[in-house]
Amino acid sequence: MNDIRRSILWVVFGFAMVLIWDKWQIHNGKPATFFPSSTPPAVTAPAQGTPAPKADASLPSASTHPSSAGASAVPGADASAPAAATRHEVSTDVLRLSFSSEGGALVGAQLLKHAQASGGADRDIKTPFTLLSQTAQRTYVAQSGLVGGNFPTHKTPMALVGGAPTALADGQDSLQVRYESAEVGGVQLITTYTLKRGHYDIGVQHEVRNVGSAPVSPQLYRQLVRDGSTVESQTPFYSTFTGPAVYTTEHKFQKIEFKNVAGDKATYVKNATDGYVAMVQHYFATAWLLDAGVARENFVRQVADNLYSVGSLASLPAIAPGQSQTVQARLFVGPQDEKKLETLAPGLELVKDYGWLTILAKPLYWLLEKIHGFVGNWGWAIVLLVVLIKAAFYWLNASAYRSMAKMKAINPRIMEMRERLKSNPQQMQQEMMKIYREEKVNPLGGCFPILIQIPVFIALYWVLLSSVEMRNAPWIGWIHDLSSPDPFYILPLVMAITTMVQTALNPLPPDPLQAKLMWMMPLVFSVMFFFFPSGLVLYWITNNVLTIAQQAHINRRMGVPLKFNLPKFK
Numbered sequence: 001m002n003d004i005r006r007s008i009l010w011v012v013f014g015f016a017m018v019l020i021w022d023k024w025q026i027h028n029g030k031p032a033t034f035f036p037s038s039t040p041p042a043v044t045a046p047a048q049g050t051p052a053p054k055a056d057a058s059l060p061s062a063s064t065h066p067s068s069a070g071a072s073a074v075p076g077a078d079a080s081a082p083a084a085a086t087r088h089e090v091s092t093d094v095l096r097l098s099f100s101s102e103g104g105a106l107v108g109a110q111l112l113k114h115a116q117a118s119g120g121a122d123r124d125i126k127t128p129f130t131l132l133s134q135t136a137q138r139t140y141v142a143q144s145g146l147v148g149g150n151f152p153t154h155k156t157p158m159a160l161v162g163g164a165p166t167a168l169a170d171g172q173d174s175l176q177v178r179y180e181s182a183e184v185g186g187v188q189l190i191t192t193y194t195l196k197r198g199h200y201d202i203g204v205q206h207e208v209r210n211v212g213s214a215p216v217s218p219q220l221y222r223q224l225v226r227d228g229s230t231v232e233s234q235t236p237f238y239s240t241f242t243g244p245a246v247y248t249t250e251h252k253f254q255k256i257e258f259k260n261v262a263g264d265k266a267t268y269v270k271n272a273t274d275g276y277v278a279m280v281q282h283y284f285a286t287a288w289l290l291d292a293g294v295a296r297e298n299f300v301r302q303v304a305d306n307l308y309s310v311g312s313l314a315s316l317p318a319i320a321p322g323q324s325q326t327v328q329a330r331l332f333v334g335p336q337d338e339k340k341l342e343t344l345a346p347g348l349e350l351v352k353d354y355g356w357l358t359i360l361a362k363p364l365y366w367l368l369e370k371i372h373g374f375v376g377n378w379g380w381a382i383v384l385l386v387v388l389i390k391a392a393f394y395w396l397n398a399s400a401y402r403s404m405a406k407m408k409a410i411n412p413r414i415m416e417m418r419e420r421l422k423s424n425p426q427q428m429q430q431e432m433m434k435i436y437r438e439e440k441v442n443p444l445g446g447c448f449p450i451l452i453q454i455p456v457f458i459a460l461y462w463v464l465l466s467s468v469e470m471r472n473a474p475w476i477g478w479i480h481d482l483s484s485p486d487p488f489y490i491l492p493l494v495m496a497i498t499t500m501v502q503t504a505l506n507p508l509p510p511d512p513l514q515a516k517l518m519w520m521m522p523l524v525f526s527v528m529f530f531f532f533p534s535g536l537v538l539y540w541i542t543n544n545v546l547t548i549a550q551q552a553h554i555n556r557r558m559g560v561p562l563k564f565n566l567p568k569f570k
Contacts, residue, residue, distance in 0.1 A: 085100045085101050085102035085157075086100075086101045087099065087100055087101070087107070087108070088101075088160050088164060088166075088177065089108075089166065090165060090166055090167065090175070090177055090195065091112070091166065091167040091168070092167075092168050092175075092195050092196070092197055092198075092199075093112070093168065093197055093198060094111065094112055094113055094198060094199070094200060094334075095109060095110070095111065095112065095195065095200065095333065095334075096108075096109070096110040096112060096128065097109050097110075097132075097177075097193075097195070097202075097333075098132075099160075099177055099179070099193070100134070101157060101158055101159065101160065101179070102154070102155060102156075102157060102158070103143055103144070103145055103152075103153060103154030103155055103156055103158060104144075104154075104158040104179030104181075104191040105141055105142060105143040105144070105154050106132060106141060106142040106143075106193070106202075106331065106333070107132065107133070107134040107141045108130075108132050108133055108134065109130070109131045109132035109133075109333045110128040110129065110130050110131070111128055111129045111131060111200075111284070111334060111335065112128045113128075113335075114128065114129040114335060114468075114471065114472075115127065115128070115129060115471075115472050116128060116129050116130060129284075131284050131286070131333060131334075132286070132333060138227060138229070139225060139226065139227045139307060140224075140225070140226045140227065140279070140286075141224075141225050141226075142222075142223075142224055142225075142286060142288075142331055142333070143222075143223050143224075143225060144191065144204070144206065144220065144221060144222045144223070145189070145220075145221060146187065146189060146208065146218040146219065146220055146221075147218065147219050147221060147313070148216075148217060148218045148219045149185050149187070149216060149218060150184060150185035151184055151185050151187045151189070151216075151218050152181040152184045152187065152188070152189035154223075156181050156182075156184060156189070157181070157182070158179040158180060158181045158189075158191070159179065159180050159181075159182075160177070160178070160179055161178050161179070161180050162176065162177075162178040164177075165177070168195070168197055172197070173196060173197045174194055174195060174196045174197065175194075175195055176192055176193065176194050176195075177192070177193040177195070178190065178191070178192045178193075179191045179192075183211050183212075185212070185216075186210060186211060186212020186213065186214065186216060186321075187208060187209065187210060187211070187212065187216055187218060188208075188209040188211050189206065189207070189208055189209075190206070190207040190209070191204065191205070191206055191207075192204070192205040192207070193331075200332055200333055200334025200335070200340070201289070201330045201331065201332045201333075201334075201344050202330065202331045202332075202333065203328065203329075203330055204222075204328070204329045204330060204331050205326060205327070205328055205329075206220055206326070206327050206329075207324055207325070207326045208220070208316060208319060208324060208325045208326075208327075209319075209323075209324040210319040210320060210321050210322065210323055210324065211321075211322075212321060213321050214321065215318050215319065215320050215321065216318070216319050217315070217316065217317075217318045217319070218316055218319075219313050219314065219315050219316065220313070220314050220316055220327060221311055221312070221313045221314075222277075222288045222290075222311055222312055222329060222331075223277075223288075223299075223309045223310065223311025223312075224244075224277065224278070224279045224286050224287075224288065224309065224310050224311060225303065225307065225308070225309045226279050226307075226308060226309075227306050227307050227308075228243075228258040228306045228307070228308060229306070230242055231281045231282045240281075240282040240353075240465065240466070241255055241280060241281075241353055242258075242280065242281045242282070243255065243256055243257055243258050243261075243279070243280065243308070244256045244258075244261065244266075244277070244278070244279055244280075244300045244308065244309075244310035245277070245278045245279075245280050245310070245351065246268040246269060246275065246276075246277055246278075246298050246300070246310070247275040247276050247277075247278070247347045247348070247350060248269045248272040248274060248275035249272075249274050249275065249346070249347075250269060250272070251268075251269050252347065252350070253347060253350040253351075253353070254267070254268045254269065255280070255353065256268055256300050256310070258308055261300055261301065261302050261308050262302050262308075266300050268298060268300060269298060270297055270298055270299070271295075271296075271297055271298070272295075272296060272298060273292070273293055273294065273295050273296070274292045274293070274346075275298075275346075275347065276288060276289050276290070276345055276347070276348065277298055277300075277310045277311055277312050278310070278332075278348075278351055279310060280351050280353070282466075283335060283336055283466075283468040283471055283483075284334065284335055284336060284468070285332070285334070285336055285351040285352075286331070286332060286333050287331075287332040287345075287348060287351065288311065288312060288329060288330075288331055289329060289330040289331070289332060289344065289345045289348070290312065290314070290329050291328065291329075292346075294314055294327075295314065295315070296312040296313060296314040297312065297313045297314075298310075298311070298312050299311055299312070299313065314327070330344070330345075332344060332345075332348070335468040336351055336352040336466070336467075336468050337468060337469075338352055338362075338365060338467075339369075352466050352467075352468075353466065354459065354462045354463065354466060355462060357455060357458055357459040357462060360455060360456060360459035361459040361460075361462050361463050364385070364456075364459055364460050364463050365463045365467065367385060367388070368381055368382070368385050368463060368467075369469075371384050371385055371388075372469075377474075377475065378469060378470060378473040378475070378482055378535070379473070379474070379475025379476065379479065379482060379535070379538060380475070382464065382482075382535055382538050382539050382542070383538065383542050385460070385539075386460075386539055386542040386543050386546065387542070387546065389456060389457075389460070390543065390546045390547075390550070393453050393456075394550070396452065396453070410435060413435055414432060414435065417431050417432065417435070418432075457543065460539060461536060461539075464482075464533070464535045464536050464539055465533065465536060470482040470483040470533065470535045471483040473535075475534065475535075475538065478490070479491070479534050479538075481534065482533060482534050482535035482538070483533045483534075483535065484533060484534060485530065485531050485532060485533065485534065486534050486537065489530055491534055491537040491538060491541060492526065492529045492530040492532075492537055494541055495526060495529050495537050495540050495541045495544065496522070496523070496526035496529070498541055498544035498545055498548065499522040499525065499526055499544055500522050500523070500526075501544075501548055502522075502544050502547055502548050502551070503522050505548065505551050505552070505555075
């Protein structure tokens with residue numbers, strides 16, 4: 001009885017600590033872990049007392065990147081202030097973009113096919129998801145400009161020219177937004193954005209005109225600037241990566257933590273002729289895509305308090321007076337749709353990060369997508385995928401459950417022997433091994449087959465956690481969003497019950513303390529799942545139910561009575 005009371009007290013204490021943590025999160029301006037608002041912000045606001053990030057970021061100077069001998073600093077705070085910036089909004093069928101006359105930068109992006117809030121509150125997408133923004137509370141923008149002299153930068157005032165379209169017309173497949181700077185240091189910069197119907201990648205053309213009297217050799221930089229706030233979908237129980245990333249063929253995908261950038265400990269490929277630079281967050285990403293073969297210098301740095309940039313710097317050929325040089329690139333701003341990302345640039349699909357289990361996760365995602373194409377519902381696709389995985393591992397699981405059934409059959413003999421020889425541990429161990437040999441039982445036989453499957457189910461966990469398709473995807477009834485926790489906690493309760501039933505069907509460890517711990521772990525594990533996305537809980541419930549069914553079937557075939565094995569809490 002004392003053990004039961006102690007266990008109850010530990011559970012109460014655990015819940016109290018979690019609730020205190022939740023209140024601390026709210027106190028610091030972060031989203032609540034429990035009962036979050038129905039329309040959470042896209043990112044967490046900076047903590048009270050933290051200055052808002054500045055909107056004007058500077059490119060690294062030559063001293064920061066010694067390999068770029070011609071690079072110089074972008075004008076700082078002591079430079080003449082630009083004229084008041086104006087914004088121009090343009091819409092396609094998938095994007096609503098906002099451009100600034102200050103440097104012709106992209107300072108706003110809404111994804112019209114994705115709702116701002118998860119949880120099913122905006123299933124009709126009344127409020128599109130905001131990815132890029134430039135406000136007093138938030139900074140996430142795409143900028144470009146020239147260095148290597150007194151040239152136009154992302155702080156230079158630019159004029160909108162060419163008719164200033166605001167939306168794709170019916171039957172129109174593309175439109176252009178063109179910004180043109182005045183002459184600065186004998187150089188004029190013209191930036192042209194090309195938006196296409198159904199595309200999240202934006203064509204970006206930079207034309208550099210030498211209108212002076214001497215040759216110039218500028219360098220063109222393209223960068224993404226973002227504050228270090230975490231996204232609203234991150235919780236203390238599970239988290240996803242938010243921050244810069246650099247991809248090259250040589251070293252593949254390299255994630256860079258904000259804290260490493262701030263501490264000048266970032267490790268990544270600085271010089272390359274392929275790849276991309278990106279800003280990544282849960283479900284969404286932005287990336288500058290340059291053509292292969294273009295030499296560039298990648299950079300990642302902290303440009304202000306809680307403000308970071310990732311970008312690339314490319315040298316242009318010498319431009320004679322009266323001549324111009326035009327270079328092309330693409331800017332991706334959108335969801336981590338794996339199929340579309342694969343078609344845009346090599347390795348771009350890796351912004352959807354599965355970690356070290358990518359080799360298993362990608363085939364699982366492919367299979368999940370094929371099943372969804374057949375059933376038309378992501379929830380049922382998850383159920384069917386788990387059924388297929390369990391079927392593929394049927395014989396391996398059968399071996400484990402047969403071993404467990406044998407262990408359960410001889411468990412009364414083991415318990416009697418332990419009680420009889422409890423004062424002689426050495427003889428107890430010898431007798432136990434003798435029983436195992438006589439009955440041809442391997443006490444670890446039920447563990448190895450299950451251990452082999454663990455990487456597969458961890459990979460499936462990351463597939464479901466990372467796939468933007470789960471966001472605002474309904475299943476049945478009250479489950480309107482597979483990426484959000486069950487609003488009524490029904491699925492977590494079912495998962496807790498099935499987990500405890502599954503535990504009860506397994507043979508108890510001979511050690512009473514181990515037996516009690518084996519029962520406590522499912523309870524602790526289930527508490528975490530109360531705050532996990534519904535899709536993850538659904539996958540775990542399906543796995544539990546199939547495991548219980550297979551275990552019961554094998555026990556009946558072996559003539560082992562199906563009963564619950566409960567430890568003695570005395």
